[in-house]
Amino acid sequence: MADHNPFPGENNTGHVWDDNIRELKNPPPRWWMQGFWLSILWVIGYSILYPTWPVGDEPTPGVLGWSQIKEYEQGVERIEAKRAQFEDRIRDMTADQILADPGLKQYTLASAKVLFGDNCAACHGSGGQGNPGYPVLADDDWLYGGTTAKLTETITGGRQSLMPAHKTMLTEPEVDTLAHWAVAMAETGGEGGSEAGWNLFRTKGCVACHGQTANGHVVDLPNGDFIGVGAANLRDGIWRFEPGGYESARHTILYGVNQKDAPESRSAVMPAFAEPAGKLSAQDIKKLVVYVHSLGGGM
């Protein structure tokens, strides 16, 4: 190309377009060259300080010993350290004490929200709103009690209630009467219910679990607490098994709850969540108790 250079002595590349436009070999600006060499120095310095060259399966570690996983672990450590002061206090306090401490309660609710989502929400709904067959946790109707002690018991050991199937024990009209009686009880808040229904309720053994007043308590204690076996409160409008009403009541009376020999039986089982059977530590359960208690119906 140089042989054809039409502008000798001009320090051009010999490339000419349109007869008079040619490419010159002027050096780049000095600042540009400085930047070029500095960037090469930068790469060398960087590769000494940080992991860079692939040697075998691993890159060279770099003299600073930095790695992404280490940075991540340090980040986790910092978060754990921040949480530790709260976690330590939670460990030493009861659920009731936590509920009485606004700051600690906020922390507990925030951290238990994740636990609730992972362990409880699948059945009880993300906000404790319940699902067909699974009780609402946001109301104040508690089959086993809504105190922190009872909630701890429920989450720790799980719950499994039993109601016999009455298909062979009661006649069809008796079932009909009892179902209508239950619907009337729910609609009137326990004030209604036919005399025939009450008679059947008392004579057929329902009172043993549902209580003398049909409020689901075997024995009401003077301090407001109660002893129960998880039987439903028939005096309120809340139905244990959706959708409620006559058909629901009849079905439950006929086939019972958790009856192995009756395939149509209602299923109501909550597994135990405490270690080793479950996967939650005592600390986690304490947080969940605070969370569930605060959903709206804690007593």
Next chain:
Amino acid sequence: MNTDPESTAPVSVDALYAEADDWHVNAGGQTIHAKRIPGRWRTIKWAMASVWLIYLLGPYLRWDDRQAVLFDIPNRQYHLFSVTVLPQDFWMLSLLLLFFAILLAVMTALVGRVWCGFFCFQTVWTDVFTWIEERLEGPPAARRKLDAAPMSREKLKLRAIKHGLWLLIGFLTGFSFVAWFTDAPTLWWTFFTGQANGAAYVTVALFTAGTYVLAGFLREQTCFWLCPYARIQGVMLDRSTIVPTYDERRGEPRGRVKREDEGERTTGDCVDCNQCVAVCPTGVDIRRGQQEGCITCALCLDACDQVMDKVGRPRGLIRYASLDELEGRRTSPLWLRPRVWVYVLILGLSLSGILYGLTSLDPLELRVLHERAPLFVLQSDGSIQNKYTLKILNKTHEPLAVTIRATGHESLTLAGAEQPIATAPGGVTPATVFVRIPRQALEAEQQPIVFRIEAERTTGEPAVTERESVFVGPRPRSD
């Protein structure tokens, strides 16, 4: 590619570029050493520039045992004398930005680039830097000579002092900037004992370098090649905008002063002394009309008036004038121009919005989040319960005990708000409350309810605010 030298087009293209002689671009290759002369506009310029003293001295003003104006970013509080603005009230910032954007537009539309010529930090700092340069190195001719001279002990000394002073001003510029964001006297102490925030050192370093390079070296090149405002000014000017203008009809044809009777003179008033070019800090020739390089600093007006006085011709050959005025059209006064009224309206609206915001800052602010999962819950006593998370923002400087009330339904009961909520100053305190209404008492699936929070300040003044929310229930029974 044709490489045959014989085929080079014989046509000379020089003629195409005849006008290019006229078009001189200083892309930073030459330093403009503008002449400084005293005068009316020079005085105005210094007076306007002194506004920037607020920037340098403002951080030392005190108010209520703290900095009068403090942008406290770590605590997300912005103190303006007795007012504290929290991020929740930052809608005022948009009005403030609107106000200044329109102010810039309205000033440009009326009197040209006064921002550039009189207020812009680039102009002001460059002016100060070149003033120092002149004190040290002398008038433009001496400076040019010194620039060209080889390095000597004397030149080294002058340069060292000059650059030292420039860097010092750059440092003060950066330091003052940082001082608006933290307690200024404390900053002086912590900065020099190495205890200040890392961001403070980085900011001061960037400002120092930026000021030094922009005002010391780039100077008018910044206006030409860096500043976006210089490029958009053209659309803001119109025929009635007054800008420093050379009165071509009076001045042309220009010619040197000769000993002749005034009546026989064949030349215009311009004596072609080039003083207007000599004093121009951006090195433009105003006699070529409005141009990008003109920052309307009006220094050429001073120069021309002085020359006119000397040669006994009337002042105002270069003066603030509009295109309409120069062409002899009718000029309308400000209050008859609709454009002015539109601008004034927008300025007034944004300003009154800011004033309203600053005077009506509530000491408390309330947000209500209605629980959605579940929307409502049937309680065992037959009432419907809704759950709400209240976010209470305490904008005062004192802890407040906030009482929560709810209204909107005669059978409503509020649970979870039996005790007043303790709120920390400047922080958001969440509170969970429940509202219950008997199912029989519900008339609609949704109905508005109002949360009201109250607290008493230490001054005895009540702090009250309300927020409407909704109560959701099941569809009421048709029977």
